[in-house]
Amino acid sequence: MVEVKLEHITKEFGGLKAVDDLSLEIRDGEFLVLLGPSGCGKTTTLRMISGLETPTSGRILFGDRDVTYLQPKDRNVSMVFQSYAVWPHMTVRDNIAFPLQIKKVPKHEIEEKVRWAAEMLQIEELLDRYPSQLSGGQRQRVAVARAIVVEPDVLLMDEPLSNLDAKLRVTMRAEIKKLQTKLNVTTIYVTHDQVEAMTMGDRIAVMNHGKLLQIGKPTEVYLNPKSMFVATFIGSPEMNLLDAKVTIGEDGRTYFEGDGFRIAIPESMASALEGYVGKTVALGIRPEHMTIEGVSKLEHVKNVAKITGKVDFVEALGTDTIVHVEVGNGIIKIKLPGHIPLPIGEEVSIVVDLDMLHVFDKDTKDAII
Amino acid sequence: MNDRTKHMLRNLLLYVFIFTVVLWVVVPIVVSALYAFSSRLDYYNMHKVIPTHYTLKWVKTILFVLGAWQGIKNSIVVALLTILISFVLGVPAGYAIAKYLFPGKDSIKLSIIALRMFPIPVMAIPLVVLYIKIHLYDTLIGVALAHTAMALPFVVLITSSIFAGVSKELEEAGMVFGLTRFQSFLKITLPLALPGLAAAAMFTFVMSWNEVFVASILTLKHRTLPAQILSIMAGSSGGAAPPYYKFAAAFIMIMPALVFIFFARKYLVTMWGITIK
Amino acid sequence: MKSKYLPYLLILPAIVYLLFFIGYPLVQAIILAFTHNGHLSLYNFRSALATPTFIPAFKYTLALAAVIIPTQLFLALILSLIMTRTFKGKDMVLYALIIPLTISDVAGGLIWYTLLSDAGFLNKLLINIGLISQPIHFFGYQYRNMEFLAIVLEELWRSTAIVFVIILAGMQMISKEYIEAAEVFGAGYWTRLRKIIIPMLKPSIQSALIIRTLFAMQIFGAVWMLAGRDIPVLAGEGYYQLTFIRNYGVASIYALAIAALSIVLGALYVKFLKAPYLEVSR
Numbered sequence A: 001m002v003e004v005k006l007e008h009i010t011k012e013f014g015g016l017k018a019v020d021d022l023s024l025e026i027r028d029g030e031f032l033v034l035l036g037p038s039g040c041g042k043t044t045t046l047r048m049i050s051g052l053e054t055p056t057s058g059r060i061l062f063g064d065r066d067v068t069y070l071q072p073k074d075r076n077v078s079m080v081f082q083s084y085a086v087w088p089h090m091t092v093r094d095n096i097a098f099p100l101q102i103k104k105v106p107k108h109e110i111e112e113k114v115r116w117a118a119e120m121l122q123i124e125e126l127l128d129r130y131p132s133q134l135s136g137g138q139r140q141r142v143a144v145a146r147a148i149v150v151e152p153d154v155l156l157m158d159e160p161l162s163n164l165d166a167k168l169r170v171t172m173r174a175e176i177k178k179l180q181t182k183l184n185v186t187t188i189y190v191t192h193d194q195v196e197a198m199t200m201g202d203r204i205a206v207m208n209h210g211k212l213l214q215i216g217k218p219t220e221v222y223l224n225p226k227s228m229f230v231a232t233f234i235g236s237p238e239m240n241l242l243d244a245k246v247t248i249g250e251d252g253r254t255y256f257e258g259d260g261f262r263i264a265i266p267e268s269m270a271s272a273l274e275g276y277v278g279k280t281v282a283l284g285i286r287p288e289h290m291t292i293e294g295v296s297k298l299e300h301v302k303n304v305a306k307i308t309g310k311v312d313f314v315e316a317l318g319t320d321t322i323v324h325v326e327v328g329n330g331i332i333k334i335k336l337p338g339h340i341p342l343p344i345g346e347e348v349s350i351v352v353d354l355d356m357l358h359v360f361d362k363d364t365k366d367a368i369i
Numbered sequence B: 001m002n003d004r005t006k007h008m009l010r011n012l013l014l015y016v017f018i019f020t021v022v023l024w025v026v027v028p029i030v031v032s033a034l035y036a037f038s039s040r041l042d043y044y045n046m047h048k049v050i051p052t053h054y055t056l057k058w059v060k061t062i063l064f065v066l067g068a069w070q071g072i073k074n075s076i077v078v079a080l081l082t083i084l085i086s087f088v089l090g091v092p093a094g095y096a097i098a099k100y101l102f103p104g105k106d107s108i109k110l111s112i113i114a115l116r117m118f119p120i121p122v123m124a125i126p127l128v129v130l131y132i133k134i135h136l137y138d139t140l141i142g143v144a145l146a147h148t149a150m151a152l153p154f155v156v157l158i159t160s161s162i163f164a165g166v167s168k169e170l171e172e173a174g175m176v177f178g179l180t181r182f183q184s185f186l187k188i189t190l191p192l193a194l195p196g197l198a199a200a201a202m203f204t205f206v207m208s209w210n211e212v213f214v215a216s217i218l219t220l221k222h223r224t225l226p227a228q229i230l231s232i233m234a235g236s237s238g239g240a241a242p243p244y245y246k247f248a249a250a251f252i253m254i255m256p257a258l259v260f261i262f263f264a265r266k267y268l269v270t271m272w273g274i275t276i277k
Numbered sequence C: 001m002k003s004k005y006l007p008y009l010l011i012l013p014a015i016v017y018l019l020f021f022i023g024y025p026l027v028q029a030i031i032l033a034f035t036h037n038g039h040l041s042l043y044n045f046r047s048a049l050a051t052p053t054f055i056p057a058f059k060y061t062l063a064l065a066a067v068i069i070p071t072q073l074f075l076a077l078i079l080s081l082i083m084t085r086t087f088k089g090k091d092m093v094l095y096a097l098i099i100p101l102t103i104s105d106v107a108g109g110l111i112w113y114t115l116l117s118d119a120g121f122l123n124k125l126l127i128n129i130g131l132i133s134q135p136i137h138f139f140g141y142q143y144r145n146m147e148f149l150a151i152v153l154e155e156l157w158r159s160t161a162i163v164f165v166i167i168l169a170g171m172q173m174i175s176k177e178y179i180e181a182a183e184v185f186g187a188g189y190w191t192r193l194r195k196i197i198i199p200m201l202k203p204s205i206q207s208a209l210i211i212r213t214l215f216a217m218q219i220f221g222a223v224w225m226l227a228g229r230d231i232p233v234l235a236g237e238g239y240y241q242l243t244f245i246r247n248y249g250v251a252s253i254y255a256l257a258i259a260a261l262s263i264v265l266g267a268l269y270v271k272f273l274k275a276p277y278l279e280v281s282r
Helices: A042-050 A092-102 A107-120 A138-147 A166-183 A194-200 A218-223 A228-233 B002-036 B040-044 B057-065 B068-099 B105-115 B120-133 B140-164 B168-176 B182-212 B213-218 B225-233 B243-271 C003-036 C041-052 C054-083 C090-102 C105-116 C119-130 C139-172 C176-184 C190-219 C221-227 C233-245 C248-272
Strands: A004-013 A017-026 A031-035 A055-061 A077-080 A154-158 A186-191 A203-208 A211-216 A239-250 A254-258 A262-265 A278-283 A290-293 A304-316 A320-327 A330-337 A346-353 A358-361
Touching: A004 A042, A004 A320, A017 A031, A017 A042, A017 A211, A031 A042, A031 A194, A042 A077, A042 A154, A042 A186, A042 A203, A077 A138, A077 A304, A077 C176, A092 A107, A107 A138, A107 A239, A107 B140, A138 A154, A138 A166, A138 B168, A166 A194, A186 A194, A194 A218, A194 B243, A203 A218, A203 A228, A211 A218, A211 A228, A228 A278, A228 A358, A239 A330, A254 A278, A254 C176, A262 A304, A304 A330, A320 A346, B002 B243, B002 C054, B002 C090, B002 C105, B002 C119, B002 C139, B040 C233, B057 B068, B057 B243, B068 B105, B068 B140, B068 B225, B068 B243, B068 C003, B105 B140, B105 C003, B120 B140, B120 B213, B120 C003, B120 C233, B120 C248, B140 B182, B140 B213, B168 B182, B182 B225, B182 B243, B182 C105, B213 B225, B213 C233, B225 B243, B225 C054, B225 C105, B225 C221, B243 C090, C003 C041, C003 C248, C041 C054, C054 C090, C054 C139, C054 C190, C054 C233, C054 C248, C090 C139, C105 C119, C105 C139, C105 C221, C139 C221, C176 C190, C190 C248, C221 C233, C233 C248
Parallel strands: A031 A186, A031 A203, A077 A154, A154 A186
Antiparallel strands: A004 A017, A004 A055, A203 A211, A239 A254, A239 A278, A254 A262, A278 A358, A290 A346, A304 A320, A304 A346, A320 A330
């Protein structure tokens, strides 16, 4: 049970910065998700925590211990690999027992612990089989059992669910999370799947191009994204982004003027936007924070704005409906609960919850609001 | 920083080891080549580790007086015939294994490879009896037929993996657009497989070029190069030829193989399943 | 439908050809070996045993294999381990290591004759460095043990590449993650080697040993070039009986001896290098 601290970690591969000045604190017993697209540096970061790679600069601390240059075997970490890496020439039992054998744990203790780990992952009947006789999902459980059997200080997981089929993935998400809560081991979990991150993480650390963009609880990161990247990476369907110019109308009020719409800027936002008059910004609004007038209602809404447009396409998902509305030359996606079959071409009025409106600086890509 | 120096020392050791191994492979070849052209005096001069005076005399004698030139010609004919026959037989088989799924495929594939493990002397010695009967003894075609038997499993295996590398869909697209299966093979698969087939041909050439036991047993007057060299130079007690002839002989024997393999080196490596990173 | 038989038709010529060139000689060899004057007899077998070189040929063939093959396996493992690291010029090194695959046993014998003869490279080098004052004699009947050594050196130089190539391919097939997992779980370098890499190499080691041993039973060209009949070997004696004595029967006995050894050793390898994890089914 250990706290992990990354201080200004940088990893360079021949001039290319895979990880760029990353600083992060993971609390004892926390389930932290490193989320980001392929190549963002999350796996490299995980490997540095494991000891398989050494940082070019910076420090890694487990509690008070500086482990930056320590070999994996001296760190008391465990890892679940993306391909599971369950050794094919050993039985399941030998696979799970391996870490304990290396540590020269006495034989009867090994047997006990292997049994305990196998029970946790419900694979007791598989102990004498070989990996080639197991399904992908079963092999994955073996990999997890092996990782927890040593009761590590830090548990690392590198996209362990990405090779499973969709249904199994959903089941395993819950199981892994429950397991981690039970064991209370500090866990760092790497994935590119934002649904996984949202449902499993105590906190999510979003990375792109080697940099840490934002870290926070799932709801925080979802509702208050600090950059355009985070805003669009998390959430499905993606947040709508619209360009708009900040203008001052004849009545002295400030407006967002975009292609096919004009929204009056509420008082609460006016001061933050002072420096942007005359400039173009990016407006962000999530599909579920809008509705269509006359068809559905948004609850608990204070400030609204209306945008008109024409229905372009309707995605009927059964539980929800995603309506694509053509506004000006662009498309806005709106998520409505239930089954709402709108005819294509119909003129509609979109109701926007302005309290959920995000405004981004187009140059820095950071959130203004 | 003791870890750092340890790391550097290990790296240094690694490079020294690698360097030594490469030298170990290359030096004998280079020395052999140099000595093949060394003047007689320089060779017997114990203080000249590397000769400084060179002559073409030994190579010339080997080629034109001791029959190596004829041997080379014979070897080339045999090798080319071997390539021809083994490809005529092997390429269709390789294609069938690569493109079709049929019962018994795996066991057929395995047995073809296993047949290569058959001891050559057991094949060659009885063959002499047969060849004498059907007048194939001491003929180049006779040797080529035997070499084909040795090369065939290899050709089948290699061509099957080459054809497997040509996507089925490319052929099928050809057929959809009006070609018969055979035309599709000729116009689409074959051109794409050509580089791999060329490499397979080069390996078959080298295998036939180097083969000595069968060639020696099946020929008398029309010997291939290795058979000829063997008969002139066998053994320290049997061979009357002075040493520098031996080196010249070695040089002649390895030259074509080295050249070929230089060109086909990528295939040589990947054929065994090794990836060059 | 015609297309059902097409694959078989395409393969047929090759298989028929091979079966003929294997089957006919095999049958004929047995006939030649075990008949005399038209009758089934052990005459040739007894003649062969009576020749002074039969037992020595057996012994030397096996002795050479026993010395050469384990050494080659060991070298191949070391070289393969090195080739899994990255370093500058790795491509060139790989090609260099593969060059011997293209060199025939006769050429190899001749090359090593260059190196080891009295006025050869090695002796000249050692004399000029001052390590010895007289050349080391490697050749000649009275130096039979040195001839044995010369053959060993030649084979180590030339045919290690065959073993190396098979082992390297096998090693590259071992996914890096298997080894990293062992590293994360605490295994040091030697433990990883012993418990992960070598067990996973078992199939490749088995292939390499079978191939190499079967070839070693047929060793011929290098021995003839470096030692003539000073070191009799089965294939060499067979050649001698056929070409110089014209005794087909005895020559066939020698050939069948090679075949018998190959089968026995092959079977032993298959039995003792079994990997249970490859044999279980789902």
